[in-house]
Amino acid sequence: MTVRIGAGAGFAGDRIDPAVDLARRGKLDFLAFECVAERTLAYGHLARMADPEKGYHALIDRRLGAVLADCAKNKTTIITNMGVANPRAAGRAAVALAKRMGLQLRIAVVEGDDITASIKPDTKLPETGKTVREHGLRVAGANAYLGIDAILPALDHEPHVVITGRVADPSLFLAPLVHRFGWKVDDWPSLGRGTAVGHLLECTTQVTGGYFADPPYKTVPDIAYLGFPLAEVEPDGSAVITKLEGTGGVVRELTVKEQLLYEVHDPRAYLTPDVTADFSTTSIAEQGKDRVRISGAGGRERPEKLKAIVGFDGGFLAEAEFSYAGPGAAARAELAASIVRERMQNIHRCNERIRLDLIGVHSLHSTAVQHRSETQDVRLRAAMRTPDRLMAETLLTEVESLWLSGPAGGGGYRGTISPSVTTQAIYVDRSTIDLKVEVMQS
Amino acid sequence: MSRRTVPLREVASARTGDKGDIACISVWVYDPRDYEDVKASLTAERVAAAYPALWKGKVTRYEVPGLHGLNFVLQDALEGGVNASLNLDLHGKSFSFLILALDVEVSRP
Numbered sequence: 005m006t007v008r009i010g011a012g013a014g015f016a017g018d019r020i021d022p023a024v025d026l027a028r029r030g031k032l033d034f035l036a037f038e039c040v041a042e043r044t045l046a047y048g049h050l051a052r053m054a055d056p057e058k059g060y061h062a063l064i065d066r067r068l069g070a071v072l073a074d075c076a077k078n079k080t081t082i083i084t085n086m087g088v089a090n091p092r093a094a095g096r097a098a099v100a101l102a103k104r105m106g107l108q109l110r111i112a113v114v115e116g117d118d119i120t121a122s123i124k125p126d127t128k129l130p131e132t133g134k135t136v137r138e139h140g141l142r143v144a145g146a147n148a149y150l151g152i153d154a155i156l157p158a159l160d161h162e163p164h165v166v167i168t169g170r171v172a173d174p175s176l177f178l179a180p181l182v183h184r185f186g187w188k189v190d191d192w193p194s195l196g197r198g199t200a201v202g203h204l205l206e207c208t209t210q211v212t213g214g215y216f217a218d219p220p221y222k223t224v225p226d227i228a229y230l231g232f233p234l235a236e237v238e239p240d241g242s243a244v245i246t247k248l249e250g251t252g253g254v255v256r257e258l259t260v261k262e263q264l265l266y267e268v269h270d271p272r273a274y275l276t277p278d279v280t281a282d283f284s285t286t287s288i289a290e291q292g293k294d295r296v297r298i299s300g301a302g303g304r305e306r307p308e309k310l311k312a313i314v315g316f317d318g319g320f321l322a323e324a325e326f327s328y329a330g331p332g333a334a335a336r337a338e339l340a341a342s343i344v345r346e347r348m349q350n351i352h353r354c355n356e357r358i359r360l361d362l363i364g365v366h367s368l369h370s371t372a373v374q375h376r377s378e379t380q381d382v383r384l385r386a387a388m389r390t391p392d393r394l395m396a397e398t399l400l401t402e403v404e405s406l407w408l409s410g411p412a413g414g415g416g417y418r419g420t421i422s423p424s425v426t427t428q429a430i431y432v433d434r435s436t437i438d439l440k441v442e443v444m445q446s
Numbered sequence: 447m448s449r450r451t452v453p454l455r456e457v458a459s460a461r462t463g464d465k466g467d468i469a470c471i472s473v474w475v476y477d478p479r480d481y482e483d484v485k486a487s488l489t490a491e492r493v494a495a496a497y498p499a500l501w502k503g504k505v506t507r508y509e510v511p512g513l514h515g516l517n518f519v520l521q522d523a524l525e526g527g528v529n530a531s532l533n534l535d536l537h538g539k540s541f542s543f544l545i546l547a548l549d550v551e552v553s554r555p
Contacts, residue, residue, distance in 0.1 A: 041467075043528060114512055126461075131466070185468060215461065217457075218455075218459065221455065221456070221459070221476075243450070243555055258459060258476075260476060261472075261474050261515060262459065262461040262472060262474060263461075264513075265461075265463075265470070265472040265510070265515065265517050266461055266463045266472070267463030267464065267465060267470065268463070268470065268472075268517065269465075269468070269470055269506075269508075269517075269519045270508055270519075271510050272508075282511065283510075284510050285512065286512070287512070288512065288513060298465055318529065357532065359532035360532070361534065363534075367534055368534060368535045368540050369497075369500065369523070369532060369544060371499045371500045372497035372499055372500035372501075372544060373497065373544070385534065387532040388532065389530070389532065426530075427528075429466065429530060436531065437485035438485075
């Protein structure tokens with residue numbers, strides 16, 4: 005028995021059309037959509053505070069709507085964390101969507117990750133050694149990373165769709181493998197191999213040629229039309245990573261290697277709620293075009309505690325940009341930067357740290373290396389975080405006023421103020437988590 | 447045996463990931479015959495010393511000899527992490543090319 009599992013999204017902003025292709029032609033048993041990043045949850049909590057029926061994945065109607073009919077027809081179970089900070093409301097939205105599409109579906113909602121109520125002023129934050137009170141920022145919400153033990157009871161209901169909040173990314177893929185193959189939840193080596201499969205799939209195109217091209221050293225065919233990956237998984241947890249015929253991109257030894265250690269620290273100890281996976285013993289072998297077989301990953305006992313992320317309302321991030329081009333562009337942009345810095349300090353008495361980049365001369369690596377550049381096209385970027393909305397607006401005004409009062413020939417002002425959420429990791433006892441599954445019917 | 451100095455980008459690829467204020471960069475040689483040379487050139491100390499104003503903390507190197515890969519974990523490397531950084535590249539995704547710009551010595555012609 006082989007289980008066919010595909011990846012339908014690797015982050016909240018991922019493409020939709022390759023998931024539709026997989027739903028139609030993938031002959032999949034499962035299609036998993038990963039849509040939550042570290043700070044997505046905090047933004048979700050802020051959205052839920054503003055409207056109790058919100059706080060889930062904003063694109064749920066488009067993303068699920070694009071695949072629901074094909075998945076129902078092809079008996080493909082969808083598993084997703086699109087519930088973000090409000091899985092129950094996401095479930096209701098999915099039910100309403102299915103009804104509008106004339107589909108009769110069972111939608112299982114998994115809850116228990118939201119531990120906001122347990123965060124108290126005296127809760128310790130191990131990253132800083134301070135308490136929440138001493139940290140000083142308003143708590144937006146807190147979520148534990150749940151694992152397969154949260155998803156498995158939902159799969160017992162044979163649902164068409166499973167919607168969760170925060171679960172560890174690989175667990176979205178591991179749970180259906182454990183469910184189908186009947187692995188014991190303490191069969192650590194099998195869980196380690198299944199986790200390797202999930203880890204390779206969870207960022208979609210990052211294993212099929214995305215985030216890879218570096219011509220002339222590494223090239224990717226049909227790069228504008230990358231296929232999303234799927235795995236053909238064997239009962240022992242070994243698998244072939246591949247993509248659909250006719251899609252762009254490439255699955256080869258190196259795309260799999262690069263993704264195997266993506267966001268991994270110690271390759272012998274990749275910690276998830278389910279297992280301490282060992283990727284160091286993995287064998288990777290090309291088996292024909294766009295087919296790579298992986299086997300041999302290992303696993304040891306899972307971590308005792310669950311990782312959780314506390315999100316805080318961190319005020320505002322103000323960013324403003326203005327461009328200079330032609331002869332002397334870099335000198336004029338540098339002059340503009342010094343004007344903004346002086347006025348923020350001396351006129352507005354601003355004590356916040358302000359970053360001033362000269363995009364085209366130095367920006368991303370400005371603290372590391374100064375590229376000597378003859379470019380005649382330079383964009384000044386000013387950025388600052390502040391709890392003070394007025395001060396954030398002042399930075400934008402100062403950059404905008406370069407129109408009349410800055411060096412000659414500047415143009416192209418843009419400015420944005422966005423909420424700045426911050427996060428802290430804590431570790432919680434598994435016994436404090438109250439897992440719940442609710443099955444909704446359309 | 448003659449040795450030559452080349453930018454790492456000519457003999458290896460790299461990919462960066464992030465967690466909090468920690469960046470991790472995996473390095474993969476294109477040809478397994480270059481693995482030992484790259485391992486000898488690209489020590490944790492060398493990477494830590496390469497961009498001290500940006501990569502401020504401890505650098506740990508993990509070796510994956512079976513796959514001919516090296517994995518560098520850089521503490522205190524993301525200007526405070528996504529919580530505090532004002533860098534456009536909050537996640538340090540572009541760090542892989544800072545490492546690929548370093549020179550290494552290889553013995554293969």
